[in-house]
Structure formats: C-alpha cells, structure tokens
Amino acid sequence: MMRIPYYPGCAVQTTARNYAVSGIAVAKKLGIELVELPKWNCCGVFPSLATDDLMRHLAPIRNLIHVQEMNENGIVENEYRVVTFCSMCYHTLKEANMFLKADEERLEKINTFLEREKEYAGGIKEGYKGGVEVLDFLEVLRDIVGYEKIRENVKKPLKGLKVAPYYGCLVLRPREIGIDDPESPTVMEKILEALGAEVVNNPNKSQCCGSYHTVDRKEIVAKLTYDNLIYPIRNGAEVITTCCPLCTFNLDFRQKEARKIHKDLKEIPIMYYTQLMAIAFGLEREYYGVDLGLHYVDPKPLLKAKNLY
C-alpha cells in the first residue's frame, strides 16, 4: 500500500463529507492510503496574487511544512506529494507553493517570520524547504493509478447511467495550476468511461458556478446554476458529476432558487466522481456517501432505477 500525505480542508470534513468518505475508500481500493496530516489549518481559501501580501501565504505554507514534517517524523517515507479532494484547497496550496518557490526572497521572508516558532506550544520546527508537490486526487487517478487499473476494479459497471462532468474553474485555471486542458478537460470523462458510464457532453463543464456569491447574491448563482444544468440535461444527462465542493453546493442546493426563475428546470442529482467510483467498485454502501443527508437532490431514486443502490 502506497502512503501519501492527505490534506482534507474544512469542506470535505463537513458539507462535502460524502466526497472524502467515498474518495478515501476508493483510493484504498486502488492501493493508496491517504494519510491525513497530523495537524493542519485552513488552506487559505484563495491565493493572494499581490506580490507583497506575504502574510496571506502563511496558511498554505504551514500546511506544506506539515507535509515536510511527516517525512521527518517517519509518518510517510520520502513522500513529498500531498493530495487534496477539494478544488479550492488544491488551487490555494498549489498557487502558494508556486508563488513562493518562484522567488527565494519571498520564501525567505516567510521562513524568517516562522524562525523562532519552535519556542512556543506546537510551533513548527523548521521553515519550508520548497520540496512539496500538491496534487488533486484526479491527478492521482490519472497519473499514479491510471485508467486501466480503475477499469480493472469495476465490479458494477455504471451501464446506462448518463453522466455529464462539470469541472468548474479551480482545477483548470490558470493554466500553470490546471490539471488538464483549461477549455476542454477530459480526465473525468475518461474515468467515467472506465467505470462503464455513458458520458454526456457538457458544453458548460468549465464555466463559473457563481462561487461565493452563493452567500449573499443567490440570484446570480441561481442563474448560473440554470445555465450550467440545462445544457447537459438537454443532452440527456441524468446526473452531473463534480470535483469541487463549492461547485457541488451551488449546482445542487441552488436548484431550488433556479427553479423559481425557470420552471422548466428538472431536478438533477449532483454527485462527486468518487461517489460514482465507490458504487462502480462495489464498495460497501456507507462509502457511497449518499446517506449522509448532504445532497439537496437525492440521487438514490436514480441509482435504484439503474440497479446501482
């Protein structure tokens, strides 16, 4: 079993627990143990792009230092890659990593700030050395596991299940951070094909979900949710699969507001690709993550109709 450091972040511990529950089980099935960082803090939520706003990078860098420490403490062996499920965490950690590695002076400034922290309770012992690599779980599946091995593990092919992928922006843009072609990504399509699902084209798969406007400008997100769902639905999609907790929340929960504006919008369940993998791998039902009360549109009726639940 390969052991890789795993950074959860707040979303997959709470509102997107179904993502982590299914993802960790899927990884295990594929021979990868995701080892949670013994200590972690907020990823930073969004990367600061101002060159002089170094304080904003403390949060992500702290997490990368914990990955470093896991190696020094023997929790993992020479494994400086860290995996996330949440696109926001992936994006922020990777951006901060690149930003600081690109300029020695910035990194030095951060490390100087952290220098004497070991004098205090739980303080980090050493600054960041720059050796950590941030991976989204989709990259793990594509580059470390491979589609073939995914196919080999399928026990219950998702035959006849019409799935449209939706990526959002955080794992695709900007290009230096993106895990795939920012305009026309295919990694989720290939995974879905390996699972035996029928992939439905989604022309809106890399569009904006409305992001944090969901808090105070629900009407903006409702409009985008309608746009992002109506095209794949017209193409025949029965379920949308996602990789980002924020996109998932907006696509799922904002259907309520979207339907108030657009009466023609049919309810459609939104599921993480890891949930579909758990189902196709024939794992225990608890790993499907559909019984945690986290879905607005319940995917179970569809799964039952397809003999998948």
Place this chain on the structure above:
Amino acid sequence: MAETKQEEKEEQKEGETVRIYIMGREYKVPAGLTIMKAMEYAGYRFIRGCGCRGGFCGACATVYRKKGDYKLRMDLACQKVVEDGMYLVQLPFTPAEKAIYNLSELQPTTNVLLEYYPEIAKCVSCNTCTKACPQDLEVMDFVQAAIRGDIEQVAKLSFDCIMCGLCAMRCPAEIVPYNVALLARRLYGRNMLPRAKHVEERIKEIEEGKFDKEIERFVKMSLEELKEEYRKREIEE
C-alpha cells in the same frame, strides 16, 4: 532559551537586586519577586489588572520586553518572576466583542461559531495568538478548529484557557479567540458530553422535595448551631 533562564536565575542570588523599567522608569527591586509584586514594591497599587494572584483568574495579563531581545513577551504578572532588564507595564483590561446568545436555543452545528463570530474566517494562520498565550495553549489550532466547526476540538484545545485576553490583543485579524472558545466549551458541555447520571438523579430528588425538610431545619438554626453542625459533618474520603 531554557538554559539561559536557568543561568540567570542562578546569578540572582538571595539579597540581590534586579533592575527593571516600569513604563520606562528605572527601579531596583529584590530578585525573586513576581512582576506584580515588583511593581507594588516600586510603589504601584493595582485596582484593576490583578485578581487571584495564583495564576488562575487571568486578570493580570502583562507584556514585557527584555533588553537586547526583539521579542515581545507575554505572561501573567502574578506568575512571572522579574529578570534583570525587563521593560514592564500592566494591562488593566482587554476590550473584546462578546456575542450575546441563549445557549439553550443553540445547537452545536458546523456553522454556529462562524455565525456568532464570523471574523474567525479572517485567520491567516500567523500563530501570533499562540505566541501570546501564557497558558501555552495552541490558540491558532483551536481558532482553526472553530472555522471548520470542530467544536469538540476547540473545547479540548482551549480547556486551560483563563481568558486573560492576550491572544485577542495580538491577533492581526482582530479575532477574540477566548470568547469563541468559551462558546465552544459551553456547547460541548451542554450538548455533546454525555449527561452525568448521578447528577440527573440528584436533581430529580431535589425537585421532588427530598431535602426540603433538612434545608428548612438549617434555615431556622442559629449561627452557633450551624457551626456545630458544620463541625460534625461527614467528610467524604
């Protein structure tokens, strides 16, 4: 660090004095006094910013620097012993925002701490709060746990908090960690810890009037009788 402290202490033998600076003015005080006692020795009288003098109440939060060291240090004035070259001042009070809530109407949900203290989301993980804590708590870690709604973790990590206010004074995001943690501990105690059966049984007995007669008897007693009753009391091992 620890070593230098040890050496300094050994140098300060009995009868010796140390030089301290209270709000910039130099004083010579006997070695071995706490900051609070040293300031009193120098003639200051505390009306606020002092309390139990035993390190428990958190009223005497203090900041100081030492000559030749850039670090701003924090401690409790009733606990920290003066060292040569200390620059001292007392903080009488920490102005802090405290949310108003009715605990019996709250549930320990993921967002409840964020709802009452939304500013916790501004934490940049600088750890300045942890460096400020005289109780050696991992303050940043419980603020982080608060952000992700892990009430149990907040309650456990903040258990020894004495609400001295230093973390709130130092936080660049203007968070008041100790009030956030207080809400978490209240929610944890009320909603998450298992109920103590013996307490519930006793409360039921009290409500049913089991002890009413005895209380009445005590109320009617004279002071002398009460004292006698107290002397005769059973003492639990």
